[in-house]
Amino acid sequence: MNSIFANLPPVVKNLLLLNIIMYVITFLGEMQSIQVTYLLGGYVFNSPFFEPYQIITHFFMHGGLMHIFFNMFALVMFGPILEQVWGPKRFFIFYVATALGAFFLHQLVGYIEVNNIIGQLRAQGLTEMEFFNIQESIINAREKGQMIQFRDPLVQRYNIGISVPVVGASGAIFGILVAFGYLFPNTRLMLLFPPIPIKAKWLVLIMFGYEVVQMFMDRPDDNVAHLAHIGGAIVGFFIVLFWQKSTKRFY
Numbered sequence: 001m002n003s004i005f006a007n008l009p010p011v012v013k014n015l016l017l018l019n020i021i022m023y024v025i026t027f028l029g030e031m032q033s034i035q036v037t038y039l040l041g042g043y044v045f046n047s048p049f050f051e052p053y054q055i056i057t058h059f060f061m062h063g064g065l066m067h068i069f070f071n072m073f074a075l076v077m078f079g080p081i082l083e084q085v086w087g088p089k090r091f092f093i094f095y096v097a098t099a100l101g102a103f104f105l106h107q108l109v110g111y112i113e114v115n116n117i118i119g120q121l122r123a124q125g126l127t128e129m130e131f132f133n134i135q136e137s138i139i140n141a142r143e144k145g146q147m148i149q150f151r152d153p154l155v156q157r158y159n160i161g162i163s164v165p166v167v168g169a170s171g172a173i174f175g176i177l178v179a180f181g182y183l184f185p186n187t188r189l190m191l192l193f194p195p196i197p198i199k200a201k202w203l204v205l206i207m208f209g210y211e212v213v214q215m216f217m218d219r220p221d222d223n224v225a226h227l228a229h230i231g232g233a234i235v236g237f238f239i240v241l242f243w244q245k246s247t248k249r250f251y
Contacts, residue, residue, distance in 0.1 A: 011088045012079040015095065016072055019169060022060040023068050035145055037061060041165025042103055044110035048139055048162065059099040061167035074173045078180045085183065086243070094179065094239055095172045101235030102171020106228040114161040120154055138163060171228045174211075175236025177204055182240050208233050 008016065022040075029036040042058030043050040062068035083091040121131065134150075138159055141148045147163065150156040180187075181204030188197045208230070215226040 008076065009080050009083040009088065009091075011083055011092045011095070012075060015079070015169075016075060019060055019062070019068060019072055019075075023062055026061060033145060035142075037063070037167060038142065038145075038165060041167045042107065043165050044107050044114055044162060046111050046114050046162070048135060049142065049165070054165070055100065055103060058103065058165065058167050059169045059172060062169070063167050067168055067170075071169045071173050074177065075169070078176050081184070082176060082179055090243070094175065094236070097239060098175025098232045098236045099169060099172035102174070102228040102230075102232035103166065105231030105234075106166055106171075106225055109227055110161060114158065117154060117158045117161060121158065124154075134158070135162075166225045166228055168225070168228075170225070171232030171235075174207075174229045174232040175239070177207065178233045178236040179240040180204075182237065183244065204233075 026036040026040075038049070040054060040057040040061050042054040062071065079091070079095075082094070086094065118131075134155060138148060142163060148159060150159055181200045185199065185201035187200045189200055189203055190197050191203075211226045211229045211233070214224065215230065
């Protein structure tokens with residue numbers, strides 16, 4: 001384990017350690033009924049649970065063991081190469097910028113959706129007092145670590161919209177994947193599932209296309225923030241395009 005960390009460049013190593021530490025804190029905290037995810041996850045800007053610090057803290061949080069494993073696996077696989085090419089400072093800027101870009105795109109769309117739901121509820125005759133009572137019941141339940149299930153589907157959509165935070169480094173990871181695919185397009189990678197070789201450029205295009213399809217399917221049981229993945233990929237692409245405009249890609 002020590003040799004693995006010793007061979008990692010400084011920014012990748014520190015990001016890996018910080019994500020692991022935050023995952024352990026979250027796991028231990030929630031075993032003690034401390035709602036770490038709900039405190040540090042990122043909410044839409046018009047949610048009563050939104051706090052400015054969540055803009056940063058959310059991308060050091062993860063929703064489960066597999067979530068953090070695949071994100072950190074990609075960070076360790078592709079991050080060191082980019083840090084070597086760009087240097088620690090530029091790689092760190094890239095990581096944070098793609099994470100923030102993913103967050104703001106995802107939350108901006110969420111903000112608009114929540115506002116539209118509020119408008120629909122008011123158009124159906126919901127009074128200010130009734131709206132206040134709904135929001136208070138959501139807040140009170142959240143403070144107890146609970147999630148209310150409303151019978152009215154529109155009210156339930158509002159509940160989910162303001163109560164479910166986005167977590168994870170996936171936006172930054174998708175930015176890293178796009179940057180690697182742009183700089184090293186013909187590098188052959190071996191997939192884990194299925195174990196077949198594929199060029200980096202095709203892998204990135206397939207993954208990006210999958211996220212776009214999943215976003216438009218909009219399944220109610222899908223807890224993955226596909227729009228955040230897309231946001232990180234788009235921001236990452238434009239950053240690396242700007243940085244490399246006078247430099248050839250590596251083949």
